[in-house]
Amino acid sequence: MPYYAKKRIIDIIISVIMLIFLAITLLPVGWMVFSSLKSSTDIAIGRVGLSRSLEGKVEVHWDNYVDMWKNVNFGLYLKNSIIICGTTMLLAMVFSTLAAYALSRFRFPGSDLFSNAILATQMIPAIMYLIPIYIMFVKFTLMSGIPVKGTYWGITLIYSAFFIPFSIWILRGFFASIPNELEESARIDGCSAIQVFWYIALPLAIPGIIATGIYIFLTAWDELMFAWVLTNADTMTIPVGIRLFVGNYQNRFDLMMAAAVVATLPVVVLFFLLQRHIVRGLTAGAVKG
Amino acid sequence: MKRSIKKKKSLWGRIKQYRIAYYFIAPTALAMLFLHLSPILQGIYMSFLKLNQLTLRQYLMAPFIWFNNYYDVLINPNSPIRIGIFEAVRNTAIYTVIVTIGTLAVGMIVALMLNRKFFGRPIVRTLFLFPWIVPTYVTGLLWGIMWLKQGGLVNVLLVDWLHLLSAKPSWLSGPNTIWAIIIPTIWRFWPLSMLMLLAGLQTIPDELYEAADIDGAGPWTKFWMITWPMLRPVWFILVLFGLIYNTYSFNIVIMMFGFGAGFPGEWGDLMMTNIFRNSFQLWNFGTGAAASVLLLIVMIILVNIWFKYFKQVEEMR
Numbered sequence: 354m355p356y357y358a359k360k361r362i363i364d365i366i367i368s369v370i371m372l373i374f375l376a377i378t379l380l381p382v383g384w385m386v387f388s389s390l391k392s393s394t395d396i397a398i399g400r401v402g403l404s405r406s407l408e409g410k411v412e413v414h415w416d417n418y419v420d421m422w423k424n425v426n427f428g429l430y431l432k433n434s435i436i437i438c439g440t441t442m443l444l445a446m447v448f449s450t451l452a453a454y455a456l457s458r459f460r461f462p463g464s465d466l467f468s469n470a471i472l473a474t475q476m477i478p479a480i481m482y483l484i485p486i487y488i489m490f491v492k493f494t495l496m497s498g499i500p501v502k503g504t505y506w507g508i509t510l511i512y513s514a515f516f517i518p519f520s521i522w523i524l525r526g527f528f529a530s531i532p533n534e535l536e537e538s539a540r541i542d543g544c545s546a547i548q549v550f551w552y553i554a555l556p557l558a559i560p561g562i563i564a565t566g567i568y569i570f571l572t573a574w575d576e577l578m579f580a581w582v583l584t585n586a587d588t589m590t591i592p593v594g595i596r597l598f599v600g601n602y603q604n605r606f607d608l609m610m611a612a613a614v615v616a617t618l619p620v621v622v623l624f625f626l627l628q629r630h631i632v633r634g635l636t637a638g639a640v641k642g
Numbered sequence: 643m644k645r646s647i648k649k650k651k652s653l654w655g656r657i658k659q660y661r662i663a664y665y666f667i668a669p670t671a672l673a674m675l676f677l678h679l680s681p682i683l684q685g686i687y688m689s690f691l692k693l694n695q696l697t698l699r700q701y702l703m704a705p706f707i708w709f710n711n712y713y714d715v716l717i718n719p720n721s722p723i724r725i726g727i728f729e730a731v732r733n734t735a736i737y738t739v740i741v742t743i744g745t746l747a748v749g750m751i752v753a754l755m756l757n758r759k760f761f762g763r764p765i766v767r768t769l770f771l772f773p774w775i776v777p778t779y780v781t782g783l784l785w786g787i788m789w790l791k792q793g794g795l796v797n798v799l800l801v802d803w804l805h806l807l808s809a810k811p812s813w814l815s816g817p818n819t820i821w822a823i824i825i826p827t828i829w830r831f832w833p834l835s836m837l838m839l840l841a842g843l844q845t846i847p848d849e850l851y852e853a854a855d856i857d858g859a860g861p862w863t864k865f866w867m868i869t870w871p872m873l874r875p876v877w878f879i880l881v882l883f884g885l886i887y888n889t890y891s892f893n894i895v896i897m898m899f900g901f902g903a904g905f906p907g908e909w910g911d912l913m914m915t916n917i918f919r920n921s922f923q924l925w926n927f928g929t930g931a932a933a934s935v936l937l938l939i940v941m942i943i944l945v946n947i948w949f950k951y952f953k954q955v956e957e958m959r
Contacts, residue, residue, distance in 0.1 A: 364758065364760070367755055367758070368760060370755070371752070371755045371756070371766070374752065374755075375766065375769060375770060378769075378770060378772065378773060378829070379769065379772060380795070381773070381784055381785065381788060381795070381829065382772060382773070382776065384784070384787075384788060384795045385780075385784045388787060395793075396787075396793060400793060401793060401798050401802070448669045448670050448673075449670070451666040451667070451669070451670070452666055452667045452669075452670040454666060455662070455663040455664075455666035455667050456667070458663075459660050459662070459663040461656070461657070461660035461663040461664065462653055462656055462657055462660070464663070467667060467671065470674060471674075474674065474678050475883070475886055476886055476938065476941045476942060476945060477678075477682055477938060478890050478914065478917075478934050478937055478938060478941075479890065479892075480892075480914060480917055480918060480921070480930070480934055481681070481682060481685040481931065481934040481935070481938070482678075482681045482682070482685065483921075484685070484688065484921070484927055484931075485680070485681035485682075485684035485685050485688070486677070486681050488684075488701050489680070489681065489684075510677070511677065513673070514673040514674070514676075514677035514678065515677075517670055517673065518670075518674070518678075521670070546662040547662065571775065571777075574777055575777045575778050575779065575893065577779055577892070577893050577896070577897075578892060578918075592777070592779045592893075595779065595783070596779070596897070599783070599897075606787050609783060609787075610783075610784070610787065613780040613783050613784060616777060616779075616780055617775070617776055617777060617780055620775050620777065621775055624771075624775045625768070628768050628771070632767070632837060632841075635834075635837065635838070636837060636838055636840075636841030
């Protein structure tokens with residue numbers, strides 16, 4: 354057998370294995386959507402397929418979504434999640450870009466301490482923060498009269514502070530992968546440090562900043578523990594809402610899956626709109642170290 | 643002349659020179675001071691206090707009991723906090739090791755398969771990323787339903803369709819539980835490893851492989867002698883953050899079992915769920931804080947070992 358023919362056969366075999374693997378990977382997501390369209394009795398008795406009505410028509414329960422939306426007040430949770438995660442994303446993007454740029458371009462006194470502190474924050478279990486922050490919020494309100502717990506800005510502040518360190522970590526790698534020469538020649542031509550940052554470094558870093566922003570949004574969208582303690586009935590986010598719902602409707606798996614699908618949909622849309630930037634932005638730093 | 647002045651700049655002079663850098667990090671540094679350092683110091687102090695639902699109003703004024711909380715967590719056989727703590731530590735260790743290695747291995751295999759030229763590669767890569775965008779709380783819920791004994795996808799696949807097993811196992815009780823939490827976590831996190839490793843693979847020059855071909859090296863040798871060492875910076879980061887995040891894993895387990903209210907069983911309980919239960923259901927905030935501090939110490943040691951190991955590997959080259 355000639356060399357290239359053998360190579361081609363191996364290539365086809367690998368492709369087939371890959372497609373099987375892709376199917377296995379996507380199967381759970383398909384199962385989620387499929388389960389959300391079943392009737393609750395079908396799931397309870399463990400029937401695999403969709404049931405048929407008396408006339409033999411397959412019953413697709415789109416009404417699960419309507420039921421879920423009515424039962425769970427999902428619109429409110431969705432609005433809260435979008436407001437909180439969006440604001441967090443913007444805040445954290447701005448401040449982590451600034452800090453990451455400073456860390457990757459200047460070796461100022463204290464820069465080592467600062468970057469070590471950033472890594473150290475990642476090692477602390479989140480549960481350690483929970484009670485101190487809760488009590489700080491309550492005490493601040495007692496002293497100043499300004500409500501913090503249960504407001505949008507309280508939880509946004511906490512999320513921003515928690516996601517900034519890891520964002521700096523990603524963005525610093527991205528800035529390090531951008532060659533420095535352009536900025537140096539701009540400095541020689543008489544640009545101020547701010548001008549160099551604004552007109553040269555920032556435009557080059559846009560893919561990295563977008564990728565980091567999406568990463569922050571996904572992480573904030575996913576956060577359960579702090580939202581649980583620091584939000585109230587009006588500012589509750591999707592994970593807290595779903596958890597409450599799950600506690601009340603233990604065996605309505607159909608509605609649960611409908612809620613899960615709706616909770617996943619916004620991030621899926623966001624991801625597919627911006628996926629090109631994600632791949633480039635998240636990986637540039639990792640490779641260059 | 644000018645250069646010599648620059649060299650002798652005092653610390654104050656250097657701080658003035660880099661003024662701009664301090665402006666840039668100021669907001670982050672402030673946030674870290676008030677929202678990281680301050681709570682963590684309070685948390686450590688809390689671990690020395692008798693803090694429960696009766697004394698929570700006094701908070702830091704609660705009675706100071708020295709190392710009693712640590713005694714309760716580590717030694718005291720009669721303390722209620724010790725129920726299930728051994729199992730939680732064991733499960734967390736097994737879970738962290740298998741999930742970290744598993745995400746790395748699956749990510750590596752798929753990255754190698756994707757690192758070829760074929761039709762539709764960008765689409766396939768994007769589709770492979772799908773699990774990574776599914777929120778972890780949804781992952782927990784979804785797999786909780788997939789593991790169901792009757793009508794769950796896993797049993798349907800294994801027993802009804804492929805006939806690999808004769809009887810339907812129950813996944814959400816007994817020793818099977820550890821797999822019921824490990825597999826969803828690997829499913830959720832391997833795409834990120836794949837993405838990073840694939841980016842790393844694309845930076846390895848082809849000449850290295852060509853040279854190895856001339857020497858008659860097989861694919862196995864090529865992988866361990868070229869690919870794996872060249873990907874060093876990538877897997878260093880992946881193992882580092884895998885270690886940290888998997889040890890502190892919470893969402894998937896809490897959503898899968900009893901949907902936040904129940905007990906995951908002695909093979910499904912992790913450190914974070916254990917501490918959470920002790921703090922917010924038994925109201926033992928002091929002992930919860932002590933357990934967190936111990937966990938933090940272990941984490942610092944592990945991360946340091948990993949850094950040391952990595953430095954050694956770097957020097958051996």
